[in-house]
Amino acid sequence: MNVRQALVYASQWVDKLDAELLLGHCLRVARPHVYAWPEQLLTPLQQQQFIDLFEQRQAGKPVAYLTGCKEFWSLSLQVDEHTLIPRPDTESIVELALRKLPRTVQTIVDLGTGSGAIALALAFECRLWSIFATDLHLATLQRAKANAQRLGLNQVQFVAGDWLTALNYLQADAIIANPPYIAADDVHLAALCYEPQAALVAADQGLADLFTLIEQAKMQLKQGGFLLLEHGFDQSASVQAKMRQAGYQSIETCYDLTGHARGSFARYMR
Numbered sequence: 001m002n003v004r005q006a007l008v009y010a011s012q013w014v015d016k017l018d019a020e021l022l023l024g025h026c027l028r029v030a031r032p033h034v035y036a037w038p039e040q041l042l043t044p045l046q047q048q049q050f051i052d053l054f055e056q057r058q059a060g061k062p063v064a065y066l067t068g069c070k071e072f073w074s075l076s077l078q079v080d081e082h083t084l085i086p087r088p089d090t091e092s093i094v095e096l097a098l099r100k101l102p103r104t105v106q107t108i109v110d111l112g113t114g115s116g117a118i119a120l121a122l123a124f125e126c127r128l129w130s131i132f133a134t135d136l137h138l139a140t141l142q143r144a145k146a147n148a149q150r151l152g153l154n155q156v157q158f159v160a161g162d163w164l165t166a167l168n169y170l171q172a173d174a175i176i177a178n179p180p181y182i183a184a185d186d187v188h189l190a191a192l193c194y195e196p197q198a199a200l201v202a203a204d205q206g207l208a209d210l211f212t213l214i215e216q217a218k219m220q221l222k223q224g225g226f227l228l229l230e231h232g233f234d235q236s237a238s239v240q241a242k243m244r245q246a247g248y249q250s251i252e253t254c255y256d257l258t259g260h261a262r263g264s265f266a267r268y269m270r
């Protein structure tokens, strides 16, 4: 079997882009290579690996878990079953943070860092920022730490623990998080069965962790500090009402690339 034949066969059953990514992974080459060398023959081992991955993809496993990596903000992040696959929507949270935060020395916190997506994108953009990235789960944090080391983004410090209790005495200029925010009975969860449920599901119709963070952040934001939370497209009214009630000001909505409300931003003045 050559590269063209493998792609033609697989593309009948799975997305063409997915087939190209899987084939590139088996051949240990970047995606453009599979266009440039359609006549290249697969070795029996490569062919077997491709069929194996292709069948797992057909069964619904996300490509990122099959190849072990996902592009986020032009960074190649390694992912595994302990980490949520970073989403393009979350790039709008990074974009808003970059628009709002001064490029001077700042202390920034990314809570529930997963693969390290938000913390590492911010570190990549501003070397002056001192960034703390946390996660409740050690295995997840190890993956984020390994991503930081591989990318040489050494100004990020990783701390394990439950939301802001992980960083007890720290006073931050900005606290950013993409916490779990899906309700336990949400029908979309079935399609996300390969991802860690602890990264997705929160109590109280998905609002419990968002509300905890709004309360906790007040204690650990400097005067005028920023809170930026990713949430579901239909959660901004509840999140922003909670922010107002907790005393935050200058509340704004962050929209994703498709124009859906994807996050809320606020400042805390004592």
Ligand SMILES: C[S@@+](CC[C@H](N)C(=O)[O-])C[C@H]1O[C@@H](n2cnc3c(N)ncnc32)[C@H](O)[C@@H]1O
Pocket (backbone or CB within 6 Å): 083, 084, 085, 086, 087, 090, 111, 112, 113, 114, 115, 116, 117, 118, 134, 135, 136, 137, 140, 161, 162, 163, 178, 179, 180, 181, 198, 199, 200
């Ligand atoms: C929706 S995922 C976001 C991952 C990553 N920030 C991203 O945007 O791709 C939520 C993350 O929060 C972590 N998490 C869940 N509960 C937590 C808690 N109580 N304290 C700290 N992290 C928590 C999960 O392990 C998961 O990595």
